[in-house]
Amino acid sequence: MLNILFAAKSEKWTEYEAPLKEAFAAHGLEVTLSTDMAADVVDYIIYAPNSGLDDFTPFTHCKAVLNLWAGVEDVVGNPTLTMPLARMVDPGLTEGMVEYVTGHVLRHHLGMDAHITNPDRAWIDTPPPLARDRKVAILGLGALGSACASALAALNFDVHGWSRSAKDVTGVTCHAGDAGLMSAVDGAHFIVLLMPLTPETENLISTDVMCRFAPGACLINPGRGPLIDDEALLAALDTGEVAHATLDVFRTEPLPPEHPFWSDPKITVTPHIASTTRPASAARTIAANIAGHERGEPLRNLVDRGKGY
Ligand code: NAP
Numbered sequence: 082m083l084n085i086l087f088a089a090k091s092e093k094w095t096e097y098e099a100p101l102k103e104a105f106a107a108h109g110l111e112v113t114l115s116t117d118m119a120a121d122v123v124d125y126i127i128y129a130p131n132s133g134l135d136d137f138t139p140f141t142h143c144k145a146v147l148n149l150w151a152g153v154e155d156v157v158g159n160p161t162l163t164m165p166l167a168r169m170v171d172p173g174l175t176e177g178m179v180e181y182v183t184g185h186v187l188r189h190h191l192g193m194d195a196h197i198t199n200p201d202r203a204w205i206d207t208p209p210p211l212a213r214d215r216k217v218a219i220l221g222l223g224a225l226g227s228a229c230a231s232a233l234a235a236l237n238f239d240v241h242g243w244s245r246s247a248k249d250v251t252g253v254t255c256h257a258g259d260a261g262l263m264s265a266v267d268g269a270h271f272i273v274l275l276m277p278l279t280p281e282t283e284n285l286i287s288t289d290v291m292c293r294f295a296p297g298a299c300l301i302n303p304g305r306g307p308l309i310d311d312e313a314l315l316a317a318l319d320t321g322e323v324a325h326a327t328l329d330v331f332r333t334e335p336l337p338p339e340h341p342f343w344s345d346p347k348i349t350v351t352p353h354i355a356s357t358t359r360p361a362s363a364a365r366t367i368a369a370n371i372a373g374h375e376r377g378e379p380l381r382n383l384v385d386r387g388k389g390y
Contacts (some may be wrong), residue, residue, distance in 0.1 A: 083112045083371070084122045086140075089129035089149060091116075096360045101127070104368035110375070127372055130155035137161040145380055147367050149358050151225065152305060153384050154278040166384040170224045171366050173359025178275070181303055181355040182229040185327045186238070186271045189299040190215055212237040218269035218294065219303060220262075220285075221276035222248045222255065225356075229273060241265045244387075263293055268294045277390035279304035288313040297324040303355030306331040311342075318347045329355040 087094055087101070094116050105112045120139035128134065129149045137143070138161045145165045148156065153168050188194070191209045199205070213236055219230045222244040234240040234252030242250060243265035247257040256265040262285075266272055272294060276282045286309040288298070294300075300323055302309060312330070317323040327349040328342060334353055342348045370381050384390065 083110060083124045084118055085112050085114045085371070086118055086126045087114060087116050087125045087132040088126055088132040090131060091174060093129060093149070097364060098126075100360045100364035102311075102366040105371075107365075108368050108372035110368065110372055113264045127367060128156070135159060135161070137164070140164070145371075147370060148384075149363065151358075152277060152363065153390060154305065157384055157386060157389050162346070165380050165381045166386075167370060167380050168384050168390070169358050169363060169366070171358050171363040171380045173355050173362035175228045177356030177359070178225045178303060179228050179232045181329070181351075182255055182273050182275075182301065183232050183236070184222055185301050185349075186217060186233060186273070186299075187236075189271060189325060189327075190238075213239065215239060215271065216241060216269045217273065218243065218265045219253075219269045219273045219275060220265065221274065222250060223275065223277075226275035227253075229275065238271075239245075241269065262290065266290055266293050268293075270298050272298060272300050274300075274302040274304035274308050276304050276308060278307055279389035281389075283307045284310045286310060286314070288317065291317045291323055294323065297321065299324055300326040302326070303329040306334070315341065315345070317343065323347075325349070327351065 087097065101114055121141050123140050123143050126140065126143055126146045127149065128146050137159065141163050145167060146162060147167045148169055151169050151174060153166065156162060156166065190212065195205050215234050217238045218239045219226045219242045221238065222230060224243040226242060227248070227250050230240050230242045230250055230253045240252065241254045242248065243256045243258060243261055245257065248255045274286065284307065291313060314323065314326060318326065327345050328350045330353055336342060336350060342350055374380050
């Protein structure tokens, strides 16, 4: 019998209780799954960083913490979290992100706004270019970035990806390391940010990086708000160097009503909805990870504390 603590906001328990019980049963695991149990009997914690739990010291027998989110920046530096930490890689989360990124790239590529908002009934008969003539840079080629890169490559975009370590993604020109960043973004029409937030990636999108984009590029950020130097972005939008930014994530969330991003016609704000962990598929992922770990397999999607993601 395994004791599994579910530490997340109460509405998440309503969503997750049944799928988790079903998924553990499918793996033949006998579990006590609860939002409240004595800390010293807990074997695993299913965890959301906004749960209020931030002292892991009492969980003396806990074998691992399984994060419900892909991003771990709010928990990775917690000194009391000495047990292994797994982040969320969920097929539902990936599918949602592919749809968001593909949709927003296509919106700008096809110039849809000019036709949707056309109060003067202007006959704008310039056809859009073909995807094969447009460069897309996906910064971050992990679980989400590589899936988005593949989907855009399947639509014939000239897709370039960038990661810390070298990658091989079919149909995608892959760049790596500090030296690879500028090659990835050089002349890119669409730049998509899917990196984690770490000390190395904070403010990565600076004036120096944006001035390498194709003139009138579109920036799409479903990664994390602080990846972008906000002042530099506003300046690049003012000069037209960047034509539009679609931003899903922000330094402060919810984005305060008085924030200049809301009123800038060159910015589309989406309220951190690019993708979300889906209980049915995430429950299967968590149960499979715990079942494998109980059989002696290494924990999947383990966070590297040194790298911060
Ligand atoms: P992941 O699998 O860990 O991939 C991260 C990618 O970023 C990897 O390719 C990694 O390179 C690269 N990277 C990290 N630091 C780098 C650096 N300093 N230089 C170059 N490349 C670097 O993460 P994921 O699951 O794809 O998720 C990415 C992020 O999306 C999450 O951290 C989260 O912030 C965000 N997210 C947002 C939403 C939303 O709704 N808006 C939903 C889910 C996730 P290596 O492959 O070489 O390690």
